Amino acid sequence: MKRLIALALPTLFAAGLVAGAANAASLVVYSSLDTSDPAVKAFTAKTGIHVDLVALSTGELLGKVAAEGNHPKFDVLWVEGSAVMDRLTKEGILKAEPGLTDKVDYTPLGKKLVPTSQAYFPISVSTTAIAVNTKKVPAADMPKTWADLEKLTGSVAAKDPNLSGPAYQWLAGIFQSMGVDKGKAELKAILTNKSLSGMPSGESVNRSLISGDAKAAIQQDTSIYDLINQGEPIAVVYPTDGVMALPSMAGISKVTTNEDAAKAFIQFTLSTEGQKAMLTTDGGDGFFAPVVTGIMGNGKRVDNTASWQFLDDSVAAAHEKEWKQWFRDQFVP
Amino acid sequence: MDAAANRWRMATFARGYRERRGSGIAAPLLWLIAFTLVLFPLALVIGQAVVPGLFDLAGPDFTLSFSAIREVVLSPHLVTGVMDTVLLGVIGAVLATVIGTALALMIDLTDVKGGRVWAVFPWVVFAIPSYFKGLAWVLLMLPGGYLVQLGLLAPDQARSFFGLPGLLLVMTFSLFPLPYFIVRARLQGMGSEMVDAARLAGHGPIQIVLRVVLPLLLPALGLALLTSFAEIAGDFGIATTIAREMNFGLITYNIYAATASYPVDFPAAGAQALVLVVLVAGSMVAAGSSGTDKSTRFVTGRNREFTRFALRRWQSAVRAALIVLFAGALFIPIAAVVFRAVTIRLGGGLVASNFSLIAIDKVLDPATTSGQALLWSGVYAFAAAVIAVSFGLLFAYDVALRSRLTRLVVSGLALMTVTLPGIILAFGFILVYDRLPGFRDLPLYGSRWLLVIGYTSAALPYCLIFVWSALDRLSTSMRDASLLAGISPALHLARVVVPLLRGSLAMAFGVTMVRSLFELPMSQFLLPLAGPPLPVVIADGFTTGRDADACALALVALLLVGAVSGAAAAITGRRAGQSAARRRDQPRGLLNPPWRARRHRG
Numbered sequence: 001m002k003r004l005i006a007l008a009l010p011t012l013f014a015a016g017l018v019a020g021a022a023n024a025a026s027l028v029v030y031s032s033l034d035t036s037d038p039a040v041k042a043f044t045a046k047t048g049i050h051v052d053l054v055a056l057s058t059g060e061l062l063g064k065v066a067a068e069g070n071h072p073k074f075d076v077l078w079v080e081g082s083a084v085m086d087r088l089t090k091e092g093i094l095k096a097e098p099g100l101t102d103k104v105d106y107t108p109l110g111k112k113l114v115p116t117s118q119a120y121f122p123i124s125v126s127t128t129a130i131a132v133n134t135k136k137v138p139a140a141d142m143p144k145t146w147a148d149l150e151k152l153t154g155s156v157a158a159k160d161p162n163l164s165g166p167a168y169q170w171l172a173g174i175f176q177s178m179g180v181d182k183g184k185a186e187l188k189a190i191l192t193n194k195s196l197s198g199m200p201s202g203e204s205v206n207r208s209l210i211s212g213d214a215k216a217a218i219q220q221d222t223s224i225y226d227l228i229n230q231g232e233p234i235a236v237v238y239p240t241d242g243v244m245a246l247p248s249m250a251g252i253s254k255v256t257t258n259e260d261a262a263k264a265f266i267q268f269t270l271s272t273e274g275q276k277a278m279l280t281t282d283g284g285d286g287f288f289a290p291v292v293t294g295i296m297g298n299g300k301r302v303d304n305t306a307s308w309q310f311l312d313d314s315v316a317a318a319h320e321k322e323w324k325q326w327f328r329d330q331f332v333p
Numbered sequence: 334m335d336a337a338a339n340r341w342r343m344a345t346f347a348r349g350y351r352e353r354r355g356s357g358i359a360a361p362l363l364w365l366i367a368f369t370l371v372l373f374p375l376a377l378v379i380g381q382a383v384v385p386g387l388f389d390l391a392g393p394d395f396t397l398s399f400s401a402i403r404e405v406v407l408s409p410h411l412v413t414g415v416m417d418t419v420l421l422g423v424i425g426a427v428l429a430t431v432i433g434t435a436l437a438l439m440i441d442l443t444d445v446k447g448g449r450v451w452a453v454f455p456w457v458v459f460a461i462p463s464y465f466k467g468l469a470w471v472l473l474m475l476p477g478g479y480l481v482q483l484g485l486l487a488p489d490q491a492r493s494f495f496g497l498p499g500l501l502l503v504m505t506f507s508l509f510p511l512p513y514f515i516v517r518a519r520l521q522g523m524g525s526e527m528v529d530a531a532r533l534a535g536h537g538p539i540q541i542v543l544r545v546v547l548p549l550l551l552p553a554l555g556l557a558l559l560t561s562f563a564e565i566a567g568d569f570g571i572a573t574t575i576a577r578e579m580n581f582g583l584i585t586y587n588i589y590a591a592t593a594s595y596p597v598d599f600p601a602a603g604a605q606a607l608v609l610v611v612l613v614a615g616s617m618v619a620a621g622s623s624g625t626d627k628s629t630r631f632v633t634g635r636n637r638e639f640t641r642f643a644l645r646r647w648q649s650a651v652r653a654a655l656i657v658l659f660a661g662a663l664f665i666p667i668a669a670v671v672f673r674a675v676t677i678r679l680g681g682g683l684v685a686s687n688f689s690l691i692a693i694d695k696v697l698d699p700a701t702t703s704g705q706a707l708l709w710s711g712v713y714a715f716a717a718a719v720i721a722v723s724f725g726l727l728f729a730y731d732v733a734l735r736s737r738l739t740r741l742v743v744s745g746l747a748l749m750t751v752t753l754p755g756i757i758l759a760f761g762f763i764l765v766y767d768r769l770p771g772f773r774d775l776p777l778y779g780s781r782w783l784l785v786i787g788y789t790s791a792a793l794p795y796c797l798i799f800v801w802s803a804l805d806r807l808s809t810s811m812r813d814a815s816l817l818a819g820i821s822p823a824l825h826l827a828r829v830v831v832p833l834l835r836g837s838l839a840m841a842f843g844v845t846m847v848r849s850l851f852e853l854p855m856s857q858f859l860l861p862l863a864g865p866p867l868p869v870v871i872a873d874g875f876t877t878g879r880d881a882d883a884c885a886l887a888l889v890a891l892l893l894v895g896a897v898s899g900a901a902a903a904i905t906g907r908r909a910g911q912s913a914a915r916r917r918d919q920p921r922g923l924l925n926p927p928w929r930a931r932r933h934r935g
Contacts, residue, residue, distance in 0.1 A: 028779075028862055034877065052862035056869070057876055059593030060857050066597035067763035067858070070390050073779050084595050091390055162590050195495075201876045211476035213492065226878075230678075283877060324594070329410050333582055 026050040027261045030065065030074035032058040032165070033248055034285035035124065035278040042277035043268045049261050057201070058165040065093070071255070075262040078123065078250040078269075081165035082115070083172060083320060085249045086313035089119040094251035097121075100263055104270040109305040110291030113247045115313065120251035123269045124278065124288035127246050127308055128170035130237040131205075131224040136215040145241045146174065149190045149216060156190050157205045157214035160198040160332050162324045166220050166246050171323060172316035173244025177309060184326070191331050198332030202284065209234065220246065221301075225287035229299045238304060245308040248288070363728045370790040371750055374761025379610070382603030388768060401600030405608060411601075414582040415608055418566050421500060421583065422612075426561035428505040430554060432658065433512030433561075438542060441520045442528075444641045445651050451659075455510035458662045460844055460894075462851035463507050463570030465887055468875055469666030470503050470575050472673050472884075479669055482682055496581075503575055506662040508564055512557035518802075519553035520546075525640065538642040559616040560748075566612050569754035569854065574875075584609050585754040592756060599760075606757050613749050667891070673884035692885035703870055703886045710850055710867035711893070713781065717788035718846035722838055724789070725796030730826055732797075733804045744801060747794040755791055755854035762787050762859055779862045787859045788849040795848065796841050803837035804830070839901065847894050851887075 029040060029051055040051045056064065058079055065072060065088070072093055079085070088094045096119045106114070106122075113122035130143055136155075143149050149156050161168035175183040191197035196214050199205050202223050208214040210232055224236040250269065252262045268274045275295045279286060287298045289305050297303070381387050382401050386394025405411045439445050440452050473479050474495065476488040493499075527549065531541045547554075572586040584605050591601040644651055673679065674692055681687035696703045732743045750758075766778040777783040807830065815825040831838070856868040865873070867890055874883025 026862070054860055054862065055865070055873070056857060056860065057593075057873070062595035063592045063597050063760075064763065064858055064860075066595045067592075067760055068767050069388060071767050071773060073767065073862075087595065160590075163593055203876055203878050206878070207475060207477070211488070211492075213476065283879070321596070321598075325408075328590075329408065332410060333413070 026052045027076065027258050027265060028052045028054065028074050029076045029078060029265065030054045030056075030061055031076075031078040032056060032061045032080065033078060033124075034283050035248070035281045035288065036078055038277045038280050039269050039274055042274065043265055046268065046273070047261075047264060049264070051265070059163045062165070072253045074253055075256040075258045076250055076252055076265055078248065079165055080126075080246060080248045081169045082113070082120070082247055082249055082311060082313045083169060083316035084165055085120040085251055086115065086117075087317040087320070088251065089115075089117050090317070092254055094119040095254040095256070095259075097252055097263060097266075100266060101270060104267070105293050106270075107291050107293050107305065109245065109289075109308065112310060113245060113291065120249040121266060121270070122247040122291050123250050123266070124275075125245055125247045125291055125305065125308075126166075126220055126222045126288050127238075127243040128166060128173070128218060129221045129224060129243055130239060131209055131217045131219040131227070132235045132237055133209055133212060133215050134233045134235050136212055142235070143216065143237055144239065146178075146190075146239045147186060147241070148239075149218075150186075152216050153190055154193045155196070155213075155215035156193070157196040157199055157208045157217040157219075158191055158331070159202060159205055159218070160200060161327050162332070163200050164202070166202075168320065168324065169244060169246045169311060169316070170218065171327060172319070173309065173311050175319075175323065176312055176315065177242055177244070184330075187327075188330065194331060194333045198328070220284070222287040223284040225297075225299045225301055226284040229287070238307075242307070242309045244311050245305070247291070360731050363724075363731055366724065367728055367793070370786070371758070371793055372746065374758055374765050374790070375750065375753065376761075377764045378599065378757050378761045379603045379606045381599040382607045385600035388599065388764060398600075401604040402607065404601060405604045410582065411587060411605065414584050414587040414605075417582060418584045419612070421497070421504065421581075422562040422565040425501055425504040425508065425565045426558045428501060429508040429561045430512040430516075430557045432505060432509040433514075433557060434516045434550070434554060436509065436513050436655075436658070437517040437520055438546070439651055439655065441517060442538075442542070442546070442642055443644050443651065444648075445644055445655070446648065447652070451655055454659050454663060455513050456840075456844075458507070458659075459510040459514075460847040461663075461891070462848065462853070463568055464574050464853055464872075465570070465670070465851060466507050466666050467503060467571040467574030467576075468880075468883075469669045470499075472669045472679065472880070473665065474499065475679070477679060479672055479683075495575075500571070500576055500581055502661070503571060504565055504568070506658075507568075507571060508561055509658075509662070511564055512554075512561055515557040515560065516550060516553050519550055523549055529640065532640070563613040563616045563748070564751075566609060566616075567751070567753055569756065572754075584612075588754055589756055592760060597760075602757070602760070606753060609753060610749055613753075614745070667888075670884045670888050673881055674888045675885075676881065679880065692881040693889065695882060696885050696889045702865065703882060705864050706867045706870040707886060707890060707893075709781070709864065710856075710890070713785050713788060713866060714846045714849040716785045717792055717849040718842045720785070721789045721792040721796045721845050721849075722800075722842045725793055725800050725841065726826075726831070726834075726838065729797045729800035729804060730822075730830065733801060734822070744798070747797045750794040751798070755852060756858070758791055759787065759854040759858035762790070762855070781861045781863060784855065784859045784861050784866065787855040788852055791852055791855050792845040792849055796845055799837060799841035799844070800834070803834045807833060843898055843901065850890060850894065 027049055029036060031053065032055070034055075036053060036055060040053050043049065044051055054061070054064075054074070058081070061079060062084060065074070065077065070092065077085075077088070077094070085094065089096075096117055098118045100118065101114060101121050104110075109125060110122050113125065130146075130149065132142060137152070141151065143152065159167035161171045174187065177183075178186060196208055199208065202220060205214070205217045205219055206223060206227060209217045209219070210227070221236055221238075224234060227234045228236065250266050252259065252266070256262055269278065270292055272292060272295065275290050275292050278288070279290075279295070279298055287301060289297050289301060289303070377387070383397055383399060384395055385398050385401055386396055405415075436451075436455070440448050445451065471478070474486075474491050475481070476491050478491060480486040481488055481491050494502075523546075527545050528541055531545045536544070567585060568583075569585045569589070572583040572589075576583055576586060588602045588605045588609075591598040591605065672683070675690060676683070676687045677689050677691075678687060695701045696707060698704045699708055732740055762783070763778075765772050766775065766783060767773050777786070811829055812825060815829060820828075851868055851871075853868040853872055856866045857872070860866070860869060867886060871883045871887050874880055874886070
């Protein structure tokens with residue numbers, strides 16, 4: 001009996017592992033967005049194409065992509081931030097797909113976000129704005145510009161761009177709109193409290209904001225709308241000196257063997273059906289601004305995307321290591 | 334007399350032969366597998382500290398450069414990380430050793446009631462992953478966390494927890510089992526003659542502990558301090574949870590930060606890993622040169638049980654202290670996880686309307702991501718434990734039969750591997766199985782198999798240490814007898830060693846399975862395409878605000894582990910039918926490596 005069990009257990013286990021490997025020919029999507037899960041399910045339901053979704057936080061996912069180097073295992077990579085996608089394109093990881101989204105009914109903002117390389121495509125968009133705890137900051141003292149945050153110095157929370165793609169997009173955007181030297185000086189004046197200035201995740205920023213440790217936070221607007229939706233005493237402020245569009249971008253691997261399915265997946269996410277599926281996402285990512293006309297965002301989102309600015313991806317990608325290092329040395333304990 | 338001398342000479346000769354050849358059980362293959370599983374992936378990452386272009390996209394560049402190491406030395410941020418790690422390591426090691434030693438003395442030298450139960454708890458604390466404990470303390474101590482909601486702390490008091498004192502508290506609660514194991518092993522091997530003599534001379538318990546027991550324990554205390562320091566320096570779980578929450582930059586977290594972006598800064602990660610290796614190696618060399626590896630069994634060759642000191646009126650106070658200790662280390666963190674698992678919102682208060690079993694239901698539904706993660710992670714952990722313990726036994730047996738130098742080198746490498754954060758090994762696995770010609774052609778990367786192999790590699794050093802510590806206590810006379818009887822090492826292993834080490838192997842199996850079940854870095858970086866394993870779902874839940882789901886999953890997993898362990902212990906206990914013998918067979922210290930193998934002839 002013992003021998004029978006000893007033989008049966010490994011056999012069952014091996015059979016289970018082999019069964020798990022049977023989907024080897026599936027479409028592989030790497031994503032850091034929660035919206036990818038409903039999108040994948042809706043895509044499979046519509047097309048019958050099985051998708052293996054590898055969902056990790058942006059930092060961990062990009063670390064994995066970096067380690068895989070020029071042998072990427074994804075067919076589709078879908079993350080937030082255009083600078084990193086630009087870099088991946090230049091390094092030959094992503095493949096140009098001219099005309100892939102020609103038939104997509106993009107919003108004016110969506111059209112502008114499509115890069116000339118056509119190696120990656122906007123699927124949704126958000127931005128980094130100012131979240132204010134309305135119990136801590138009276139209405140009269142609400143910041144209106146990035147510089148106004150100096151009045152709340154020491155009580156402003158921010159994510160570490162070294163661990164967050166969206167935070168790097170914001171940092172590069174600040175340097176682009178203000179100039180690098182002025183931008184650095186401004187941030188040094190605002191982010192004077194190291195226990196708040198280099199937080200590891202959006203969730204940590206939210207906790208500090210809700211608890212009142214931080215009176216305001218530099219935060220992704222999707223996350224801010226999520227807090228508002230939960231009834232937290234939080235207001236969103238879009239600084240009048242401009243915010244930088246933060247698109248979630250999807251691109252196809254240069255070595256994919258599932259190119260048709262990969263293209264079909266990206267086109268599906270940009271269809272009305274795909275965008276609506278993404279809007280069913282539970283949590284912050286579900287509060288994105290749609291890039292397809294005729295779709296309304298969730299919650300109390302206002303459509304002000306026409307005024308958003310665009311990042312020069314090449315400049316942001318070229319200075320990524322240097323600017324991240326600077327931020328780490330200045331603001332991360 | 335001549336015949337006996339001849340037999341003795343033959344045994345000595347045979348032992349010398351074995352030290353050159355090991356067990357002879359497929360030894361070259363064993364060493365090759367061990368190298369491929371652990372050292373090779375680690376070397377590929379750490380090597381980039383000095384060969385930064387090793388995995389350049391354009392092709393490997395073997396140019397030597399020390400710029401990454403220079404950067405570690407010159408960057409204020411990274412230097413602070415090193416200094417913080419050393420500071421935390423030194424203070425944490427002292428605190429953990431004090432508590433671990435006190436616990437061992439209470440359990441082994443006194444008549445404290447419930448001694449056997451108290452002795453089990455450190456194993457439970459040790460088995461629970463440090464990131465789980467870190468996350469639990471975050472839930473407890475946030476300004477909107479449970480202790481504030483219960484009115485036990487003011488928000489400002491809770492806020493002040495997120496600093497060095499709070500980190501030390503959590504680290505100490507998490508780590509005291511290690512010095513406890515080491516000190517207890519020494520205590521049990523010490524024999525009671527000296528204590529009995531002091532007792533007969535009329536000395537009181539406190540005098541005996543201070544003047545007899547503690548001096549005899551000094552080598553163990555030194556070893557406990559140094560190994561605790563190494564464990565703290567290499568801890569990733571607390572560094573990535575509570576230390577991260579309080580922005581206390583430790584080396585292991587800085588390594589994670591260097592690897593969690595695009596492009597990955599492998600040279601920086603490798604250089605910091607190198608610093609970590611130097612710190613750990615330094616503490617090990619210090620342990621070796623300070624005499625902490627000396628055997629305390631010079632007092633006696635036998636394990637005569639101590640006559641326990643009666644606590645009398647101190648009985649209640651000691652039990653209260655033990656309750657406080659295990660409340661902080663075990664019950665309060667678990668309670669926080671239980672509350673979070675059955676409440677809708679953390680800030681929703683402990684009111685009836687905030688309670689719900691939705692998160693638990695999700696875990697118990699095999700169709701959900703959580704249910705699938707639990708199911709498959711159980712399979713992965715079981716498979717990893719079977720492979721790691723089986724291979725660990727063969728390899729440890731081979732190493733234990735070799736020369737002292739070989740044992741020293743291999744066990745030193747195993748200890749260093751234990752203290753390196755798992756992300757280094759996990760990244761090494763990606764580099765080996767997705768980038769290296771030959772390996773990358775194997776259909777492993779992205780499969781469930783590679784995750785099992787990854788878990789096995791991460792667990793192997795622990796397994797080796799467990800098995801060595803058990804082998805260490807087997808008298809060489811049994812091996813001599815087998816040699817003289819012409820029994821092969823393989824047969825000796827199967828018929829003599831394995832039955833004697835059954836309890837230790839079961840313990841190694843259990844610990845490996847639990848650690849694999851919750852192993853985070855390997856799970857993240859070797860995530861199978863077929864679906865995320867349990868640690869990824871837990872970590873993802875905590876970072877995306879779904880902490881109730883994360884806590885429910887962790888809780889159900891822990892309960893299942895507890896149930897399986899309890900059943901296994903009950904079955905083993907019935908079969909053995911002699912708990913005293915089983916206690917002798919259990920590992921007396923995690924860090925009881927084979928270079929200290931005693932050659933007494935029992």
